Structures are given as structure tokens and as C-alpha cells.
Amino acid sequence: MKASAFSYTRASSVTDALDLLALHGDQAKVLSGGQSLMPALNLRLSAPALLVDIGAISELRGISESNGVLKIGALTRHVDILRSPDIAKHAPLLTEAIAYVAHPAIRNKGTIGGSLAHADPASELPACTIGLDAIIVVRGRNGERRIQAADFFTGIYETVLSPEELLVAVEMPVAKSNSAHFFHEYARRKGDYAIVGLAASGILEGDVFADLRLGFFAVGDRPLLAAASKHLTGKPVTASMLADAQAALDAELDPQEDQQASAGMRRYLARQLMARCVATLLGRPELDARPRA
Amino acid sequence: MTNPTPISLTVNGESVSAQVLPRLNLADFLREHLGLTGTHVGCEHGVCGACTVRVNGDIVRACLLLAVQAEDASVETIEGLSDSGEISDLQAAFQNRNALQCGYCTPGMLMAAQDILTHEPQADREQIREHLSGNYCRCTGYHAIVDAVEATARARSGQAR
Ligand SMILES: Cc1cc2nc3c(=O)[nH]c(=O)nc-3n(C[C@H](O)[C@H](O)[C@H](O)COP(=O)(O)OP(=O)(O)OC[C@H]3O[C@@H](n4cnc5c(N)ncnc54)[C@H](O)[C@@H]3O)c2cc1C
Ligand code: FES
Ligand code: FES
Numbered sequence: 001m002k003a004s005a006f007s008y009t010r011a012s013s014v015t016d017a018l019d020l021l022a023l024h025g026d027q028a029k030v031l032s033g034g035q036s037l038m039p040a041l042n043l044r045l046s047a048p049a050l051l052v053d054i055g056a057i058s059e060l061r062g063i064s065e066s067n068g069v070l071k072i073g074a075l076t077r078h079v080d081i082l083r084s085p086d087i088a089k090h091a092p093l094l095t096e097a098i099a100y101v102a103h104p105a106i107r108n109k110g111t112i113g114g115s116l117a118h119a120d121p122a123s124e125l126p127a128c129t130i131g132l133d134a135i136i137v138v139r140g141r142n143g144e145r146r147i148q149a150a151d152f153f154t155g156i157y158e159t160v161l162s163p164e165e166l167l168v169a170v171e172m173p174v175a176k177s178n179s180a181h182f183f184h185e186y187a188r189r190k191g192d193y194a195i196v197g198l199a200a201s202g203i204l205e206g207d208v209f210a211d212l213r214l215g216f217f218a219v220g221d222r223p224l225l226a227a228a229s230k231h232l233t234g235k236p237v238t239a240s241m242l243a244d245a246q247a248a249l250d251a252e253l254d255p256q257e258d259q260q261a262s263a264g265m266r267r268y269l270a271r272q273l274m275a276r277c278v279a280t281l282l283g284r285p286e287l288d289a290r291p292r293a
Numbered sequence: 294m295t296n297p298t299p300i301s302l303t304v305n306g307e308s309v310s311a312q313v314l315p316r317l318n319l320a321d322f323l324r325e326h327l328g329l330t331g332t333h334v335g336c337e338h339g340v341c342g343a344c345t346v347r348v349n350g351d352i353v354r355a356c357l358l359l360a361v362q363a364e365d366a367s368v369e370t371i372e373g374l375s376d377s378g379e380i381s382d383l384q385a386a387f388q389n390r391n392a393l394q395c396g397y398c399t400p401g402m403l404m405a406a407q408d409i410l411t412h413e414p415q416a417d418r419e420q421i422r423e424h425l426s427g428n429y430c431r432c433t434g435y436h437a438i439v440d441a442v443e444a445t446a447r448a449r450s451g452q453a454r
Contacts (some may be wrong), residue, residue, distance in 0.1 A: 034357050038356070043338055051359075108353050189426060
């Protein structure tokens with residue numbers, strides 16, 4: 001199908017974009033890479049009166065590191081993340097995860113700001129920001145808000161962003177020498193949205209998790225920071241600790257059923273991913289033994 | 294401003310100026326305004342890859358880009374790649390390996406294939422498959438397409454079998 005008619009304007013700066021959004025309210029939509037918005041327009045799931053194209057705002061670009069904080073501008077494309085040596089060094093979880101996001105032609109346009117603002121619960125980057133304890137930086141006409149990633153996502157395609165705000169950047173602590181990360185997703189085909197996925201980061205002290213952040217995705221209406229990880233930290237992980245953690249995880253999940261998977265299948269895959277993650281990060285394959293039938 | 298908006302860009306090396314509605318996507322602009330119908334339109338929401346073109350050197354979905362966003366851009370379509378001879382070996386390999394039947398997917402496949410051949414000339418079959426994973430073919434079963442791209446990769450790096 002074809003998009004319905006709309007007006008189009010290219011914002012020259014963040015201030016200009018915020019003025020336009022304030023003027024037009026929820027009649028306007030921000031256009032970033034267009035890789036989620038354009039499908040919605042073409043399918044007529046969305047019919048805004050005005051598109052505010054932020055693609056030319058140079059202050060929203062760029063990847064930088066200072067004082068232990070990695071900052072990624074909203075307009076950073078998926079392909080830029082894939083190729084960035086700074087990200088590979090300071091947030092290797094993102095480098096690994098981004099290869100699972102869509103396909104090359106889409107990664108050449110799609111942006112991190114667009115992915116986070118779009119908030120698809122099956123999407124990789126939102127879960128990564130949760131796993132990495134990132135801060136999402138949002139600007140409105142009255143100033144800036146800094147929001148913990150775990151508080152940013154509120155439902156399917158829903159966030160705490162108001163229609164008059166712009167997501168400007170994402171910030172996260174740089175990986176430490178004893179940081180470890182894990183990423184995996186189950187999907188029918190490379191590049192598809194996940195059936196269930198996990199983006200995790202941890203701090204290892206010897207063979208013990210001093211900290212473990214498990215960002216599950218496609219397990220509910222938003223990415224989930226699993227509280228169940230508390231069963232796995234502070235002492236060497238045993239099979240029974242892992243079983244407790246898996247049971248606790250199961251209680252936290254609220255998976256949807258769709259044509260890809262039943263809720264039960266998603267629960268099963270999430271528990272498996274937890275075991276695989278723990279076994280991989282600790283280098284203890286025996287923890288990932290498949291249950292006997 | 295739902296009114297026609299002036300744009301100017303380069304298409305296959307030639308300067309083009311036009312008046313377009315903001316809602317017009319680049320695929321429809323190429324096909325309907327410029328008569329460049331080699332860029333195909335399948336799904337119109339990014340999943341099939343039939344509309345893949347190059348913009349400023351990067352492959353993108355022409356159905357997910359507005360013509361007004363292509364202001365000042367350099368757009369290359371299958372007609373451009375074909376006429377310049379840039380992919381004549383790849384096209385011959387597609388023919389030799391029966392990598393096309395109806396041909397609907399072929400322009401997009403050639404665009405995506407040339408992209409990996411340019412950026413990762415040593416790519417193996419697995420990498421080729423992954424790079425083409427966003428392009429649907431309803432006819433060939435993909436195997437012959439991967440054969441053709443792999444054969445071109447080998448030939449270009451001088452290791453033809
Ligand atoms: C075939 C296909 C497969 C895909 N597969 C995947 C996948 O496997 N995993 C995945 O994660 N994604 C996937 N995507 C989506 C892709 O990653 C998008 O790039 C991303 O979701 C949106 O980024 P964008 O820059 O294109 O945003 P846009 O499409 O421009 O915008 C998306 C939404 O966010 C809003 N927005 C954008 N930027 C801002 C901002 N800075 N501030 C406030 N609001 C903003 C827009 O108004 C819009 O509502 C796929 C897309 C396609 C077409
Ligand atoms: S028509 Fe553009 S991807 Fe299908
Ligand atoms: S040859 Fe028919 S769709 Fe690929």
C-alpha cells in the first residue's frame with residue numbers, strides 16, 4: 001500500500017525540531033531512519049499530518065567516550081554500531097547484538113534512537129540498553145531528562161517519551177576488565193525479530209558473579225530486566241541455584257502467544273537461554289545440560 | 294506542505310530535478326517519474342528486498358525512503374549498475390547458474406550481492422547467505438543464487454575453478 005498524504009519538513013537543529021513538535025503535538029511524527037515508521041505509514045497503521053525529519057541534525061550524530069561513559073548519538077545507524085571500534089571495545093555486547101538486527105540494507109538506515117523510541121518488545125537494542133544499565137537522554141523544550149533504560153520502556157511500542165520530546169543519546173558505563181557479556185536469540189531466520197532473546201552483561205570476580213544483568217526480549221510487552229539474577233550472584237553458581245533462578249524467571253515472564261510461538265514455548269526458551277548464558281559466561285558447560293525427557 | 298516539493302538529486306550519474314509529493318517513496322519516484330522500472334516493488338514495507346537500490350554508496354530499501362529524503366543524494370539503480378558494466382560478470386554468473394527464473398527478485402538480489410562482493414570480497418557461502426537474507430526469492434530456492442555470487446567472488450579474486 002501507499003502512505004496517506006502528509007507534510008514533510010527537515011529540522012535543522014534539536015531546538016528547531018522541538019519547536020516543530022511543540023507546535024504540532026501528536027499530529028507530528030519524528031522521522032529518523034524510517035525503517036519502522038515508513039512500513040507503518042505504507043501499511044496505513046499510522047497517518048500523521050507532518051513528518052519532522054531529524055536526519056540532518058549533526059548534533060545527534062557520533063560515538064564518544066569520556067570518563068568511563070560511552071555516549072552514542074540518537075542518529076547513529078545500526079551499521080555504524082556494527083563497524084565502530086569504540087563500541088567493540090567499550091560495549092562489545094552491542095557489536096554482537098547489532099548483527100542480529102534486520103538485514104544490511106535496513107541496518108544502513110535504521111538508527112539506535114529510532115529503535116529505542118519505537119520500543120518493539122522483540123527488538124534487540126532495547127534489551128541491550130537494559131542489560132548494559134544505559135541511560136536514555138531525552139530532550140524537550142523545558143530541558144533534558146535522563147532515564148534509566150529499565151524505566152524507559154512501558155509497553156508494546158510505548159515508552160515514557162512524550163510526543164513533544166526527542167531522544168537525543170544513549171549513555172552507558174564502559175566495559176571493565178572483568179566485565180563479560182552474552183547475547184543470543186532464537187529466530188526462524190537470521191535478521192528476523194526474535195522469538196525469544198537475551199542480552200546480558202555481568203561482572204565476574206573469579207568464578208562468582210559480582211553482578212549480573214539479564215535483559216530478556218520478546219518475552220512480554222517490553223524488555224525485561226530479570227530480577228531472578230539475584231539467585232546467581234555472590235557465590236559460585238550451583239545447579240540448584242540455577243534451577244531456583246529459572247523458576248524465579250518463569251514467574252516474572254508474561255509472554256505473548258503469536259504465530260511464531262506459544263507462550264509456553266517462549267517460557268521454555270527463556271529458561272534455556274538463562275542456563276546457556278550462565279554456563280557460557282562462567283565457562284561451565286555442565287550447567288547447560290538439557291533436561292532429560 | 295502536502296503540496297509538491299522540489300527535489301534535485303543524481304540518478305545513475307545524471308542530475309535530476311522534479312516536483313514530488315512528500316509521501317512519494319523513492320521506488321515509486323524511480324519507476325513512475327523516471328521510468329526506471331528495474332527497481333521492483335513487492336511488499337512496500339521493507340521485507341522482500343525487491344526495491345533495493347544504492348544511495349550514496351549504501352544499499353537501502355527504496356520503498357522505505359521518501360523521494361524528498363533523497364535531496365542531494367546520489368542514487369544508483371540496477372539500470373546504472375547494468376549500463377556501466379559494473380556487474381556484467383555477476384549478471385553472467387546468474388545466467389550460467391540459473392540463479393533467476395521469473396526475475397522479480399533479481400535486481401534487488403544483484404544489488405545486495407554486489408554490495409557484499411565489494412565490501413567482503415572473500416565472503417564464504419554462509420556470509421553470502423546472510424547478506425542476502427533480507428531478499429526474498431519465490432522461485433529459485435536460493436541455492437543457485439548463492440552459487441552465482443560465490444562463483445563471482447572466486448572469479449574476481451582470481452581463483453576461478
Ligand atoms: C524488514 C525489517 C526487518 C527488521 N528487523 C529488525 C530486527 O530484527 N530487530 C530490530 O530491532 N529491528 C528490526 N527492524 C527495525 C529497524 O531496526 C528500525 O531501524 C528501527 O526499529 C527504527 O529505527 P529508525 O531510525 O528506522 O526509526 P524510524 O522508523 O524513523 O522511527 C521509528 C519510531 O521512533 C520515533 N523516533 C525515531 N527517532 C526518534 C528520536 N530520536 N526521538 C523520538 N522519537 C523518535 C519515530 O517517530 C517512530 O515512531 C526491521 C525493519 C525492517 C523493515
Ligand atoms: S518493496 Fe521494498 S522491500 Fe519489498
Ligand atoms: S526469480 Fe522469481 S522471485 Fe526470484
